[in-house]
Amino acid sequence: MNKTHKGTRKGFTLLEILLVIAAIGILAAIVLVAINPNRQIAQARNAQRRSDVNTIYKALEQYLIDNQSYAVGGTGINTDVKNVCKTGNKTITDTLSPTTLCDGKVDLRVLVPNYIAAIPTDPAGGEYTVRINSDNNRISVSSPDAQLNQSIAINPKPPTPEELIQAQITAGTLIPTGTQQLVLNRLVYKNNAGTQTYIDKATTTKTCPAGYIPVPGNSMYGTSDFCVMKYEAKAVQINAPTVGLTTPNTGYGSINNSSTPTTSANGRAIASVASGFPIAQIVQSTALDYCANQNTVLGASLISNAEWMTIARNIEAQASNWIGGAVGSGGIYRGHSDTGIDSVLGQQASTDDNDGYFGTGNDINNGPNQKRTHTLSNGEVIWDLSGNQWEWISDTIMGVNKPIGGPEFTSITGYGQLSYDLTRPSNTNWTSTQNMGQYLAGSLTGGPFTILRGGRWASGYSNESSSGIFSLNFNFPEYGAISTVGFRCVTR
Secondary structure: OOOOOOOOOOOOOHHHHHHHHHHHHHHHHHHHHHHOHHHHHHHHHHHHHHHHHHHHHHHHHHHHHHHOOOOOOEOOOOOOOEEEOOOOOOOOOOOOOHHHHOOOOEOOHHHOOOOOOOOOOOOOOOOOEEEEOOOOOOEEEEOOOOOOOOOOEEOOOOOOHHHHHHHHHHHOOEEEOOOOOEEOOEEOEEEOOOOOEOOOOOOOOOOOOOOEEEEOOEHHHOEOOEEEEOOOOEEEEOOEEEEEOOOOEOOOOOEEOOOOOOOHHHOEEEEOOOOOOEEEOOOHHHHHHHHHHOEOOOOEEEOOHHHHHHHHHHHHOOHHHEOOOOOOOOOEOOOOOOOOHHHOOOOOOOOOOOOOOOOOOOEOOEOHHHOOEEEOOOOOEEEOOOOOOEEEEEEEEOHHHOOEOOOOHHHOOEOOOOOHHHOOOOOOOOOHHHOOOOEEOOOOOOOOEEEEEOOOOOOOOOOOOOOOOOOEEOOOEOOOOOOOEEOOEEEO
């Protein structure tokens, strides 16, 4: 017979139920905190913003390639930060006025539909922004409504070296020295361990080949100490490498390299010597080859724009290079830059560095601008960096990427792929009045174009004002070869 045992089956007590409910609540809270739906939503929105910013940027860049300018509508794109108008599904033929739709904003409907299906809008209802970076003339697209303190932008304006240093000072990783000394136009700082300084060396112990001088590197340009030809490149006989040649003459006192190439096949090489005429009638690619292969010095290459600027900024900081005897006073010595001396371009240099007026027909009292020598911070002297003849630089640039404006440096309105510090003197007010030279842009379409620096005699073809250590000329294609353009090499 089966027996039923009463009192052996138990239920949950109220306390147990409450404890289970509390545990479930705690676990749910932990899960919610771990998942953090608000953060997940913000991350998803940021992902969409990154995609939208990239889409707008690529469409604008493709439009630039096809049309040689950035898309412009409404108030247009300039160096000011402008919101992109919410016209995503409005075609360019819509009757609604752009002023009504995009008052104070940039209308990008010209991109629709060939470059973009519709103009994206922020997933939370905001707007994206565009601007032209004044330092490199490139477009910048960003999302000002990005969440989670994230920065979402393409090609934002890069900070200057000084801004980077200031950011480190604010963060406490750098402390200024007791006196914020200016050396070559750079503030000197020490890190908080006191072991590192942000300073461009005034001197260098670099050993250079014969005919080359050492140049202190400059952190602004990423240059370490290097050696540069003391004189513009000359042609020499291989069996007489210290004697510069004067034939064949272009008629302007320069070597006609097109007539007799300076190659080993002709028993010739290039060298940095005081005597002889500088080589001209040479295209940039040949100058590149000569520095590397036809040189009396192994391991050389054509000077770069960063290296040229390293030298020029060093020169501008030395009082001895200024006519008035103090930085900023009377202008920097401009070099051989007039049509005197029978219009001869390539006056041979002197072996005496104290005779900087050699061959110009000028002296300290008569045409002091014409001094052909400049002194570096380490005491080394370089000849004809300004005037005499233009010099090839190893860099090239497309027309759409050139700086805009000129001819005075103060008239440059955008720097294309370059920057302020890669084009001009440190003082924003210095122009050809201070013998800095000028900027000659030439065509802003096509390319690639080469970079010429330094100016020449009667530079600008009608006057001498565009000669100077900062003179900048983008008016020559790679294949150009004339009697007023030479070059010089460097070793690193």
